[in-house]
Amino acid sequence: MEIIVCIRRAPTTDARIKPGPDGKTYDPAGVNFDISEYDKFAIEAGIELKEKHGGKATVLSLGPTVSSKELRTAIAMGCDAASLLVSDAQHDAWATACALAAKLKTMPHDLLLFGWNSVDNQAAATGQMVAELLGLPCVSVTVALEVKDGVAHAERLSAHGNRERIAVKLPAVITCQKGLNKPRQPNMKGLMNAKKTVIDESPANAPANGVVTVKLDPPPPRPAGKIVGKGPEAAKALVGLLHNEAKVV
Amino acid sequence: MSKNVLVYVECADLRPTKAGLQALGAGQRLARQLGGEAVALLTGPGLEAEAAKLGAHGANKVQLAAAEVFATYSQDGLARLVTQQAAATQAAAVLASATPMGKDFMARAAAAGKAGLAADCTDIKVEGGKIHAVRPVYAGKALATVEAAGVLWATLRPNVFAVEATAISAPVENVNVSYGPGDLKSVVREIVQGVKGKLDVAEAEIVVSGGRGLKDPAGEGKQNWENLEKLATTLGAAVGASRAVVDAGWRPHGDQVGQTGKTVSPKLYVACGISGAIQHLAGMSGSKVIVAINKDDTAPIFKVADYGIVGMVEDVVPALTAAFAETLKS
Ligand SMILES: Cc1cc2nc3c(=O)[nH]c(=O)nc-3n(C[C@H](O)[C@H](O)[C@H](O)COP(=O)(O)OP(=O)(O)OC[C@H]3O[C@@H](n4cnc5c(N)ncnc54)[C@H](O)[C@@H]3O)c2cc1C
Ligand SMILES: Nc1ncnc2c1ncn2[C@@H]1O[C@H](COP(=O)(O)O)[C@@H](O)[C@H]1O
Numbered sequence: 052m053e054i055i056v057c058i059r060r061a062p063t064t065d066a067r068i069k070p071g072p073d074g075k076t077y078d079p080a081g082v083n084f085d086i087s088e089y090d091k092f093a094i095e096a097g098i099e100l101k102e103k104h105g106g107k108a109t110v111l112s113l114g115p116t117v118s119s120k121e122l123r124t125a126i127a128m129g130c131d132a133a134s135l136l137v138s139d140a141q142h143d144a145w146a147t148a149c150a151l152a153a154k155l156k157t158m159p160h161d162l163l164l165f166g167w168n169s170v171d172n173q174a175a176a177t178g179q180m181v182a183e184l185l186g187l188p189c190v191s192v193t194v195a196l197e198v199k200d201g202v203a204h205a206e207r208l209s210a211h212g213n214r215e216r217i218a219v220k221l222p223a224v225i226t227c228q229k230g231l232n233k234p235r236q237p238n239m240k241g242l243m244n245a246k247k248t249v250i251d252e253s254p255a256n257a258p259a260n261g262v263v264t265v266k267l268d269p270p271p272p273r274p275a276g277k278i279v280g281k282g283p284e285a286a287k288a289l290v291g292l293l294h295n296e297a298k299v300v
Numbered sequence: 301m302s303k304n305v306l307v308y309v310e311c312a313d314l315r316p317t318k319a320g321l322q323a324l325g326a327g328q329r330l331a332r333q334l335g336g337e338a339v340a341l342l343t344g345p346g347l348e349a350e351a352a353k354l355g356a357h358g359a360n361k362v363q364l365a366a367a368e369v370f371a372t373y374s375q376d377g378l379a380r381l382v383t384q385q386a387a388a389t390q391a392a393a394v395l396a397s398a399t400p401m402g403k404d405f406m407a408r409a410a411a412a413g414k415a416g417l418a419a420d421c422t423d424i425k426v427e428g429g430k431i432h433a434v435r436p437v438y439a440g441k442a443l444a445t446v447e448a449a450g451v452l453w454a455t456l457r458p459n460v461f462a463v464e465a466t467a468i469s470a471p472v473e474n475v476n477v478s479y480g481p482g483d484l485k486s487v488v489r490e491i492v493q494g495v496k497g498k499l500d501v502a503e504a505e506i507v508v509s510g511g512r513g514l515k516d517p518a519g520e521g522k523q524n525w526e527n528l529e530k531l532a533t534t535l536g537a538a539v540g541a542s543r544a545v546v547d548a549g550w551r552p553h554g555d556q557v558g559q560t561g562k563t564v565s566p567k568l569y570v571a572c573g574i575s576g577a578i579q580h581l582a583g584m585s586g587s588k589v590i591v592a593i594n595k596d597d598t599a600p601i602f603k604v605a606d607y608g609i610v611g612m613v614e615d616v617v618p619a620l621t622a623a624f625a626e627t628l629k630s
Contacts, residue, residue, distance in 0.1 A: 064559045064579045068441035077442060088560045144407065145416035170559060171438050174419045176407030179375065183411035188485035189375055191404045209400040210312075210503070212494025212554045215373070219486045229560065230553050259449070261416015265432070266445040270585065273604055278597065282611040283619035289591065289607055290623035297589045297606065299506075299568045300535065300627065 052106035052198070052221075056097040056164045057151055057181075058125060060118040061087040061171040070267040076141060077267065086121045089166030091234040092227040097164050098129040099232060100198060107131045109158070113150050113257070115139045119250050127237030127245035134158075136255035144172065145261030148180030153256045155185060160222055162203065167192045167226040178226035188219035194230040303336025306389050308382055308396040308406075309354065314346050319397035319458035319503070321357050326424055326461040327395050328358030333426040337361060339389045340470070343370035343378065348472070355470030357463055363389075365475040373401065374484045379408035381477060386413055391451060393424070393431055398455035399503075410453035418446050418454040420563070422586070439559035439582030458503055459565050494554070501557060504538035506568045507587070509557055511542040511580075513573020513594065513613055517550050525550075527617045528572060534621050534628070540564065540584075542574050558583035570620075573613045576601025593617065 062068065063083045071078035086094070097108035110125040112118045113136040122133035136150055155163065163185075165178035175191070182189035194214065195206035203223050206214045208230075237245070279289045293300050307327035310320035324340055331338040337360035342351050344366065351364045365381055382405065386394045394409070396402035398420040410417040418424075422443075423434035431452045437444045481487060501507050510528045515521030532539045541551040543558055557564055559582040569587035574580060576592070576599055584590070585604050592605035593616050602608045609616050 062438065064439070064582075066438070066441075067578075068438040070442060077438070143416045144419075145411065148411060173435075173437055173439070174407070174417060175403045176410070176417045176419055179379075179404065179407035180411035180417075183376075183379065183408045189408065190486060191375070192400060206492070207400075207404075208554065209491070211500050212498055212552070214492040214494070215488040216490040216492065217486050217488055261410070261414075262418050262433075262446040262448050262452070264444045264446050267437075268443045268445070270436070270440060270443055273585070273590075273606070276590070276602065276605045276607060278602065278608045278610060280609060282609070283615040285609045285611070286616060286619035286623045289609055290620065290627050292607055293568065293589065293591070294627050297568075299589045300624065 052100065052104045052161045053159045054097045054101055054106060054108040054162045054164065055155065055158060055160050056090070056093045056108060056110045056125065056130065057177070058090040058094065058110055058112050058121060059087040059166070059169050060084050060112060060114045060121045061169055064088065064170055070269060075264050075267050084121070086124060087166055087169045087171070089168055089227055089229065092229060092231045093164040093166050094125050094128055094130060095232045095234040096196060096227055100162065104198060109134065111151065111154065112136070113138060113142065113147055113255050122250055123245040123248065124237065126248045127241040128235055129241055132251070133248060134251040137252055138255035138257060140257070142257050143260040143262050144174035144176040144180055146257040146259065148177050148184060150255045150257035151177070152181050152184035155181065162198070162221060163187070163224045165224065165226040167228045178224050182224035187222055187224050189224040189226070190217050190219060191226040192228045193225050194228050196225060196231060302390040302392045303331070303334040304389050304391050305331040305334070305336065305338050306386050306391040306394045307338060307340050308402070309340045309342050310397050310399060310401055311342060311344060311347060311350070315350055316354070317397070319399055321463045322458065322461040323395050323397045323456050324354065324358045325464035326456055328464045328466065330393060330424055330426070330431070331360070334392055336392065339363060341365070341382065341385055343381065345371055351472045355468035356466060358466050359470040360468055362470050362472045363475045364472055365477060367477055369477065369479065369481050372488050374487045375405050375408055376485045377487070378405040379412055380479065382409040383412040385475065386451060393452045393454065396455050398457050402455045406453060406455050413451060413453065415448060415451055415453050418452060420457050421454050422457050422460045424454060424456070436586065439579070440563065440585055441582060457565060459505065499538035501538045501540040501555060501564050502562045505566050506535045506537035507540045507557070507564050507566045508532045508535065508537045508570040508572065509540035509542065509574060510545060510572050511574030512544040516548070524613055524617070527621070531617055531621045531624070534624050542580050571601050571605070572617055574601055575599050576604065
């Protein structure tokens with residue numbers, strides 16, 4: 052089975068994000084990067100499926116050349132090959148999906164794995180968009196996945212904690228949510244592999260963004276709060292404030 | 301420029317959902333600014349009566365796709381319909397709710413329309429002749445204002461937009477499609493029900509969340525979690541949790557609030573025994589009013605809280621439940 056895992060290099064979740072001088076993008080000073088959280092579940096799913104069914108798991112990313120670090124981490128975890136579509140621009144989900152789809156058309160694939168949502172852009176859209184562009188079925192927010200006889204059996208989280216069971220024919224796109232698996236740590240052999248791996252680099256072929264950011268603002272500051280009191284004796288006063296002042300109950 | 305706004309109104313149990321009506325309200329206000337009409341689109345059999353009532357919530361026109369093919373959810377089936385209707389109504393904007401369903405099909409529909417998606421928006425309006433949508437990014441650490449070159453496709457965050465009360469007599473038009481279940485790529489085969497009647501944190505108007513301070517529910521924390529459930533029941537609230545609690549297996553992942561959990565925007569958020577790590581704050585700082593209960597008066601959660609009590613969850617939570625019960629009675 053040919054598996055391709057699309058991963059994004061994103062600011063770590065503890066990063067403090069401040070709009071930069073252009074007022075449209077954030078100030079990268081002091082921001083660290085990592086594989087976007089949910090993409091780790093996609094990497095693990097790819098490795099597990101490859102181990103079970105045979106074949107190859109390739110990681111693919113669109114981003115600046117430094118993204119090779121995240122790609123090497125995926126190799127260290129157990130992926131077999133890595134491709135990087137080089138671009139320094141800020142792409143939205145549409146432009147990203149177009150560039151990924153253009154590359155994916157040139158790569159054999161049975162299963163395309165994504166994170167369900169990126170921790171920075173948070174569009175929760177790229178996987179479905181790639182599926183549309185390639186004419187493939189897609190299951191998003193997947194928490195259980197099995198592949199049998201050319202069919203992916205997936206469970207996706209929907210509202211109220213319900214799970215929807217969907218079976219789709221391969222090739223297919225699956226976007227991964229926490230709960231699907233436990234991403235492994237790289238081992239010694241993986242780390243050696245990661246060092247040796249030659250990353251297939253090519254320029255990204257991305258169109259203009261579908262949605263354009265015209266302004267990036269910090270969230271409105273919250274007014275200073277007050278400590279109502281100490282211990283259970285303060286409960287009545289707090290409820291009084293919520294009722295009379297904040298008027299939320 | 302076209303001036304109409306197409307709104308996919310999500311339904312459940314044969315009725316529009318609250319989030320669906322909120323999206324319709326936003327669509328009506330946007331259409332008024334554009335000088336066009338809000339067109340509500342509903343799918344599935346059995347919605348004739350509900351469709352006819354949508355003029356009361358901002359629809360100028362209603363389109364009903366009642367075909368059996370829409371009885372069960374399909375990402376590509378719905379995307380295809382919405383793309384078709386976006387063209388048919390000459391929509392300047394296409395809106396749906398940022399729910400598990402809306403997030404799933406709208407991305408695909410936007411791509412079919414060769415457009416991007418403004419996901420999970422908290423505001424949408426016309427500025428300088430352009431439709432501008434505001435969306436939290438980096439888990440709410442920044443707000444991006446976005447626009448589209450052509451049609452703006454957007455999903456709207458639940459509980460942020462007001463429902464409209466209008467007295468429009470909106471005609472209902474039946475929409476036909478040329479495809480059937482056999483033409484679809486993915487169809488939901490079966491729905492495994494979650495806990496019956498459980499309120500989802502992402503949709504609830506009030507959320508009470510527990511953190512590591514409540515301790516292990518299988519051990520010394522048993523009473524604390526029961527107390528938290530009682531507080532939630534009294535307020536009609538959903539129970540949320542920090543990631544520390546979810547990772548420890550004390551609560552299901554669906555309850556997790558934060559950057560890698562759910563983003564919530566209730567009118568009241570009560571954080572009990574939660575320190576207020578940056579990833580947790582990212583998911584809940586959009587709440588209207590925040591209350592924190594923590595034994596440590598230097599806990600970062602107090603920096604974002606509107607009201608706080610410094611104390612032990614063991615006795616503050618039951619005292620709160622009693623005080624709320626009394627206030628709600630009167
Ligand atoms: C990639 C990544 C993603 C993450 N995503 C999320 C996320 O989505 N959501 C999230 O919540 N976290 C997330 N985290 C984890 C986050 O950094 C914190 O570790 C977590 O939020 C801490 O949970 P907590 O506040 O329950 O526990 P703690 O930090 O241990 O805090 C417990 C608090 O309870 C108080 N307390 C203890 N006993 C009592 C008592 N008896 N009465 C009253 N107060 C008491 C303490 O004073 C303390 O403030 C993420 C971390 C990473 C690295
Ligand atoms: N630049 C990128 N390169 C490769 N994959 C990406 C990129 N951006 C997003 N993705 C994938 O798309 C998923 C969803 O991202 P988003 O639509 O931004 O929420 C991510 O979890 C990744 O799997």
